[in-house]
Amino acid sequence: MIGSSQLQTEGMDFKLSFEKLLSEKSEPKDLLDFRKKAFSFLEKAEFPNPGLESWRKISLSNFKLDSFDKAPSREAVKFSSENGSQITALSELDSNRLKSVLSLAEPALQAYKSEWTSLFTLSHFTHAYYIQLKEVQEEEPLPQICVSCNEGNFVLPLFIIEAPAMSKARILEEWISSSSDDFRWMNGVTILRIRKGGHFQYATTESLGDSTFRFRATHSVQEGDSRFHTSIATWGGYKGKSFYDAEVTGNGAWTRFAGISPLRAKEYQDTEIRILHKADHGNSSILFRVAAREKAHHVFTGNLHIPAGCKDVAAVQINNNLLLDRTARAESIPKLEVFADSVKCEHGATVGEIDEEQLFYLASRGISEHEARRLIVEGFLGEVVREFPSEKLRNEIESVLETRMLEGLP
Secondary structure, eight states: SSSSSGGGSHHHHOOOHHHHHHHHHHHHHHHHHHHHHHHHTTTTHHHHHTTTTTTTTTOTTTOOOGGGGOOOGGGEEEOOSSSOOOEOOOOOOHHHHHHHHHHHHHHHHHHHTTTTTHHHHHOOEEEEEEEOOEEEEEESSOOOOEEEEESSSEEEEEEEEEEOOOEEEEEEEEOOOOOOOOEEEEEEEEEEEEEOOOOOEEEEEEEEEETTTEEEEEEEEEEEEEEEEEEEEEEEEEEEEEEEEEEOOOOOOOEEEEEEEEEEEOOEEEEEEEEEESSSSSSEEEEEEEEETOOEEEEEEEEEETTTTTOEEEEEEEEEEEEESSSOEEEEEEEEEEOSSSEEEEEEEEEEEOOOOHHHHHHTTTOOHHHHHHHHHHHHHHHHHHSSSSHHHHHHHHHHIIIITTOOOH
């Protein structure tokens, strides 16, 4: 058992469980202290409930913490890198290097100091790695992290990834799980640091079984004159909540989030992307598209925050949702928190079904209704798929879309 039941998270049993976890770890003191600091925040944090703004759309009444008692193996996290990127378990770093790496995690710890799911992983992580990326050439395979939950019934990964200054780097983080009779739980935190002048492409995909609870937090800090591009493709799972948080701390930075979520059956996902501009001359954009069929349900929240004093910032967020069945649902919650004057901000959101006029137009060109629907869905999601950083990955996603979204359409 990794903790007490959710009804006891503020009680002595929860603390005793954590102390027992620490006693079983052979980790450096600095890493144990990091766990303790995260746990001190966790003790004060509310378990996700509808009274919390970010969690008001998702019910976790059937999430029972004490049911996740089958520990994952070391093989639950695997790496593939052919370009010399360094991958080291946090527990294996020397003392000085560990202090330096953990300092990279401090902004995320502060950002999530009231977020129960993130704090749980930051204090109870089952796998923790530092990844120092090297410059990658276009023709080289993507360095890859694969997180699976097929052995054991939970996994709590923590990754700290550093992209080099004045260089191009990229990585793929993939999450997979299979369906099972009992619930599984995947709960991770990924921390990204993009150094000055760097050009970093981060891609993530999820292919989850229908019994998986999935919670994720991805936090980035971006230095000056850097370019940071995030590509997201998530499907499957039982219930899921994702936070993608970007802190733009350096002048002249460019930030882009592009994502798709093709959902079907009774899948539920809640995606929240938040960009915090802290410097001048920044440019950020969000494009997130959802295609939902049957009884699937997606909630998207986008938040652009520009505090007073920031100058010459341009920010835009777009969320488009395509419903392929009347029983599917999509909700869009755009937010702009703008306190500066010399800025340009835009937002837009759409929710709708396939346009009958589009079908009529394509039919007039001799295209069958099935083929017309296929072309519309492919075109709707394909604009985002084209932003993923490798042809192999784009082809894999297109194959998934063909199966999930197009099979069985009239």
